Amino acid sequence: MKQLANAEVTLKGIGVSPGICTGKAYLVDREGVEVINKYCILEKHLKSEVKRFKSAVQNAKAELRAVIENSPEALQKAQILETHVLLLNDKLLYGRTIETIEKERVNAEWALKTVVTRIKSAFEEMTDAYLKERVSDIVHVSDLVMRNLLGAEAKDLGQIDKRVILVARDLSPAETSQINLERIQGVITDLGGKTSHTGIIARTLEIPAVVGLEVAIRQIANDDLIIVDGTTGTVIIHPSEKTVVEYEGRKVHYERRQAVITRESHLETKTTDGHPYRVMGNIELPEEVVAVINYGGDGIGLYRTEFQYMNRPAFPSENELLESYTDVIEVIAPRPVVIRTLDINGDKALATGSMPTEANPALGLRAIRYCLKRPDVFRTQLRAILRAAAYGDVHLLIPMVSTYFEICEVKRLLDDAAEGLEKDGLPYKRDIPVGAMIEVPSAVIIADLIAEQVDFFSIGTNDLIQYVLAIDRGNRLVAHLYQPLDPAVIRMIKRTVDVARDKGIKVHMCGEMAHTSLYTPLLLGLGLEDLSMNPQAIPAVKRMMRSISLSDARMLIQDVLACKTAKQTFELLRDTYGGLVENHLLEE
C-alpha cells in the first residue's frame, strides 16, 4: 500500500534559480511557521478548547522548568528561560488567546497564531534594536505552546537543518526575508512567476528554486523526499533510487561547471582576437545587485524601476526613489548603472481600480507616453535620478521611444529638473549620458534622427520582436511566431547598430536575446557593444565571448543575412557555434 502511495511523481514549474538539490520537504504556510489549520469551535465545546490551550501552556511551562533545573551552570541562560516562563502567562499572549478562542470561536492553534502575529508586528515596528529582537522570545515561547497543542515534534524554522527544502504556497518579499533561507537547500512554491521575489533571493543565495508549481502543497507532505532542479523547473516527489543517483550526477556536473564559469567570469572579457567587451546585469530590485557582482557583471545595463510603483496606494516619493537608486549605485560603483525610467502605465500600477481599461495596452499609454502625460510623476523620478547621479556612473534610458519629439521633451524636462534641484540647493549631476530604448519599429526607422539627440541606444529585444512581427507573446495561438532569429528582427538590429556607428554613438542590447549564449557571436558580429542580461546568464555569455573571434563573427553575418527563416538562422548558428554551448540549450 505504502509503496503505491510513494510512486515517483514529476511536477513542472518555472525554474527561477538554477541548480539541483535533493532533500526532505518542509512545508511552511505564509507566515513561515508550520501550516496551521483554522476551524470553528461549537459553543458547547469552547470551554474544553480553552482548557486544551491552558494545559498546553502548563506543559510548555513544565518543559521550561525542566530545562532550567537541568542547567544550573548556565545561569544567564536560565534567567532568560525564567523570563520565558513568565511570558507564557503574559496577558497579551495568554489572555488574548483565550479571548480570541471565545470571541471568534476558533481553535486554540489559530487563536494563538493570530495573537502572536499581532504582537510580533507591534514589536517589529519598534525602533529600538533590542526590543525588535524580543520578537524571537515571543516566537520561541509561542512555538513551545504550539508544539504542545499540535502534539507533534514541530521544529523551529530558525533551527531547521541544512537538508530541508522549503515548500510554500507563496512567499512575499517580507515573508521571504523572515525565513532564514541560508539554512535551507532549496525553495519551491505553488504561486509566483519568473520575476518573483523568491527567485531573486534564491539566486542571490545560489540555492535552486522552482515557482508556479500550482499543486506542490497538495501533493507533498512534510518529510517527503524531493528533488528540485531549478535549471529546468522540475520537482520530483518520492524519486526512485535510480532517479536520485541520476540527479546526483547532474548536480556534481552542474556545480563543477558553475565553479569554473564563475571563476572565469570575474576576469576581463576579450574575444580570441583581443576585442574587450562588457557584460552587464539586468535588475529590478536593489538586492539583485549582489547577484550581478557574484556572477561577474561589469555593471548594471538595465535597472528597471517599475517595482516601486506597484501595489501601493500612492506614488513613491523622490527620497524613496533616491534611496533605492543610491543603494544600487554605491554597491556596484565604480561600474556603471543604466536606470530606465518608468516603463508602465503608473496609474494602473497603483491599482486605483477606477482606470478605464485599454483594449490594447501594449500599444497604449505606457512608458514614456505615460510619463509625458504625467509630468508631475515623471519629474519626481527625473529629480531622483539626477540626484543619484552625484553618487556614481549613472546613465538614463528612455523606454518605448517612438517619435523624435519624445526625446526632445525628455531633455527639456531634464533641464527643468536640474534647474529645480539647483534652486533647492541639492547635489545632483545633469551631465549624464541619455539613451533611447530601441524597441518600436518606428524608432529603428528614424534611428538617424533620434541619434542626434541621445548618447546611446539600447535595444530591447523583447518588445522589438513583438512589435516587428506583430506577435502578442501572451497569445498561445501565435506565440510560436515569436522568433528572435527572424530575418526581420535581425535586419532591425542591424539597421540600429549601423546608424549608431555612423552617428558615433554607443549601442547596447538588454533584452532576452542577449542572454542566450548561442546568439552572442551573432550580436558581436552585428556590432553590438555592451550586452546586459539576467545576472545568472553572465558567466555563460562571457565564456562564449572568450571562445570566439570577432572577425569570424563579422564574417558570419553575411551568411546570416542570406538566411530566409528563423529556422535557417538557428541552424547556421548551431552548426557554427553549437559546440560551445550547453547541450540542453540546443533543444529548441
Next chain:
Amino acid sequence: MPPPNDFSREVTLVNEFGLHARSAAKIARIAMGARAGVWVVRDKERADASSTLEVLTLACPRGSRLEFRIEDTADRPVLEALVRLVESGFGE
C-alpha cells in the same frame, strides 16, 4: 508632574540597559501579586504592569522617568516594592 500620593510614585530608570525583558519580567512578577490594577506610565502611555510584553512596549531607555500607579490602597506594598526594585537597578 503629579504630586506624591497614595496611588502613584515616580522613579528614574538607573540600570544600564533601560527596561529590558528581564527587568520587565521582574516588574510583572511583583505586579501580579496586586489585588487590583497596577500601571506603568511613561509619556502619557500606559501599560499593564503585570504584563511583561506590555511593559516592554513602552520602550524605556536608561534615564527614563516612569510612574507606577495602583488602583487600590491595599496594594501600597506592591507600589513600594516596585519603586525599590527600580531604584536598586533591578538588583543587577
